[in-house]
Amino acid sequence: MSSPDTGLPPAPERESLGELVGELAQDLSRLMRQELELAKAELREEAKKAGKATGMLAGAGFAGYMTAVLLSLAAVFALGAVLPLGWAALIVAAVWGVTAFVLYHSGRAQLRGVAPKPERTVESLQEDAAWARHPTK
Known part of the structure; x- marks a missing residue:
């Protein structure tokens, strides 16, 4: 279907506006799903890091507690040299x-x-x- 007076090649078949909007909605939906999957993966990774850090902090807390108990015992025995x-x-x-x-x-x-x-x-x-x-x- 070339136009005889313009000499231009025939225009490709154009999609209807409804089809374009439908494709746009599908693309947007796909993009949102991909972004959500990326966010979930990042959150899982960060949760693992936070879990490991929390475990280390709990271990440090327990070690500090044990230190306080043992230093308290040492203080009791040190004072015990002077008092009952x-x-x-x-x-x-x-x-x-x-x-x-x-x-x-x-x-x-x-x-x-x-x-x-x-x-x-x-x-x-x-x-x-x-x-x-x-x-x-």
Whole structure:
């Protein structure tokens, strides 16, 4: 079907607008599925890293706990050289009790300052919703 007056080759058959939109929707859907699969793979990899790091931190916590116990025993026996062993153990226990009391009250005070609701995110979502209702404002 060449046009005799223009001399141009015949135009290829054009797809209808509906077919183009359908292909675009399929391509977009495929792209979204691929992006989701990539995100899942990345999250799995990061979760493995976080799991290993958490295990190491738990091991470090246990080692620190054991260190505190053994140092406490050493302190009891060191004080036991000067005082009766019962009094030495009581003194070390009292030091740990005071430490626990101070840490408890300090942690409790800091916990009161924690906001359970993510204020900035809620505010941002409200702004987005307002914009979606009236995008020209």
